[in-house]
Amino acid sequence: SEQGGACSVLYLSRLHLDDLSLDHLTDSKRQQIQQLHLTYNRLSFLPNAVCFLSNLEYLDISNNALTVIPDDIMRLTNLKTFVAKNNLLDESSFPKEFERMQVETLNLSGNRFEDIPMQFLKMTTLQSLSLGGNRLKNIPAEIENLTSLEMLYLGGNLISSIPPEVANLTSLRYLVLCDNRIQSIPAQLNKLHSLLSLSLHNNLLTFLPREILSLVHLQELSLRGNPLVVRFIKDMTYDPPSLMELAGRTIKSQNLPFSSCDLPSNLIHYLNLASECPNPKCAGVYFDSCVRHIKFVDFCGKYRLPLMHYLCSPQCSSPCSSNPQSDSEEENSVPADRLQRVLLG
Amino acid sequence: MHKSLRSLSQRDSNSTAALEMEQTELMKPETLEDLIKTLHKLFESDSVNVEEVQSIMESYKSKPHEWMKYATFDQYRYTRNLVDEGNGKFNLMILCWGEGHGSSIHDHTDSHCFLKLLQGQLKETLFDWPDRKLQAGMLQKSQQVLLENQCAYINDSLGLHRVENVSHTETAVSLHLYSPPFQTCRTFDQRTGHHKSAKMTFWSKFGKRTPYESTVSQENN
Numbered sequence: 210s211e212q213g214g215a216c217s218v219l220y221l222s223r224l225h226l227d228d229l230s231l232d233h234l235t236d237s238k239r240q241q242i243q244q245l246h247l248t249y250n251r252l253s254f255l256p257n258a259v260c261f262l263s264n265l266e267y268l269d270i271s272n273n274a275l276t277v278i279p280d281d282i283m284r285l286t287n288l289k290t291f292v293a294k295n296n297l298l299d300e301s302s303f304p305k306e307f308e309r310m311q312v313e314t315l316n317l318s319g320n321r322f323e324d325i326p327m328q329f330l331k332m333t334t335l336q337s338l339s340l341g342g343n344r345l346k347n348i349p350a351e352i353e354n355l356t357s358l359e360m361l362y363l364g365g366n367l368i369s370s371i372p373p374e375v376a377n378l379t380s381l382r383y384l385v386l387c388d389n390r391i392q393s394i395p396a397q398l399n400k401l402h403s404l405l406s407l408s409l410h411n412n413l414l415t416f417l418p419r420e421i422l423s424l425v426h427l428q429e430l431s432l433r434g435n436p437l438v439v440r441f442i443k444d445m446t447y448d449p450p451s452l453m454e455l456a457g458r459t460i461k462s463q464n465l466p467f468s469s470c471d472l473p474s475n476l477i478h479y480l481n482l483a484s485e486c487p488n489p490k491c492a493g494v495y496f497d498s499c500v501r502h503i504k505f506v507d508f509c510g511k512y513r514l515p516l517m518h519y520l521c522s523p524q525c526s527s528p529c530s531s532n533p534q535s536d537s538e539e540e541n542s543v544p545a546d547r548l549q550r551v552l553l554g
Numbered sequence: 555m556h557k558s559l560r561s562l563s564q565r566d567s568n569s570t571a572a573l574e575m576e577q578t579e580l581m582k583p584e585t586l587e588d589l590i591k592t593l594h595k596l597f598e599s600d601s602v603n604v605e606e607v608q609s610i611m612e613s614y615k616s617k618p619h620e621w622m623k624y625a626t627f628d629q630y631r632y633t634r635n636l637v638d639e640g641n642g643k644f645n646l647m648i649l650c651w652g653e654g655h656g657s658s659i660h661d662h663t664d665s666h667c668f669l670k671l672l673q674g675q676l677k678e679t680l681f682d683w684p685d686r687k688l689q690a691g692m693l694q695k696s697q698q699v700l701l702e703n704q705c706a707y708i709n710d711s712l713g714l715h716r717v718e719n720v721s722h723t724e725t726a727v728s729l730h731l732y733s734p735p736f737q738t739c740r741t742f743d744q745r746t747g748h749h750k751s752a753k754m755t756f757w758s759k760f761g762k763r764t765p766y767e768s769t770v771s772q773e774n775n
Binding site for chain 2: 319341360365385388406408428431432433437439509513
């Protein structure tokens, strides 16, 4: 249906179209069209007529048989939303110059992408990117270039790990990684301060990083269909720290000053890699020698999620850690006498 | 004992069914309004004929322009939109599911639950009530994919279920009838069988937005 005036929508879905001619429209009518729906047709190519709708802002060509997007799409300089779900597109389908498009919403779910095309990773205007239900094997580190991204939907792919660079998408509100093969979540994800919803269901997670607790704005977290551990058995094996580690720990915890004239650069680099032990009762650091610990916490509507963090030694413990029957546990809220009982075993 | 009605699409080829329909004075609901009126009649008495209600709900062929005003989607979770309060006998609501949205495993607080697909598809996974000796978590009993216009039924004696839109490309819209109406239900942790009470909130009532008290998730999903 067409409306005159400010916003003009042309609805041409479910018409068995294998091509489209808009010659019957005057030039001025064609300039008026801002939204075009061509879903559920029989298009195996994008009709040329579409590329000459110079004021087009919204194009939906989902559920067709497109294998390629023509160079002429670059003529659509006002295009803000491009939806082409359920077609036959892959990473070689898009023109090289596509990165120059000022598109804000790109939905290419249900296609045949095995990689995210390089062009997409340069589109700094992109606010919403959907590549659900494709064949992506990984997320490239260059994803961090999409600094305007608020929504990233990558559910239903073959992704096995999340690069820490995802954490640099500081505008991200909604991150969907469900139905993949992810075994762990990088702790850096706690840098996603704007994150409101995180979808992780149907993956291979056994625990989550404890850092997830700092996502204070998180309203939704889906975790069904993950082999999350119910019980944690402390590692009985522990490799004692090396002499270098012990020296490094002493230097850091005693705050011994050092400069480039005191130490070779490789040792300076090593000292800068120190991680602070999260136990607030311990002022220590660790380098390579650490102990994995899991705490069960009620979080975001879920019961007893296994949250993992490293401690600097088996003697160290985080507050309120040893009681597996305890329910929701607050940070730093354990009374001193209980902590003493824990430390004394 | 009231005989269950045959599928109304077979009406023309089966005179017995046609006769039964005359007797019960029920017409195939052409519109959502017809459906609601018919449901009011069916729920006038205190006893519920499950097959009859399921058949009537299934026979309404979904017309989006009739329910669009109730169907608002939330980017992060499914929404519940109250359509009719059934004279206190039932709650009729429309649920809108974005791609990947799913519910917790939940019960139905001793009420009947009818679930009809208006658009898209939903996966229903059935679970038994967890027993005390739960070792390996709650195991699914069965699952089915509900297609457009299909109507499923569940109550607590049949077990618990989880409902999800597993599509990454399509949204889903479903019509739910709960009788008697209820405001809280139990949500279950699949790994342990532990349950928690959840208050059921509405995104909108009668087409008008009703803000939540809290935005934090209550779903164990």
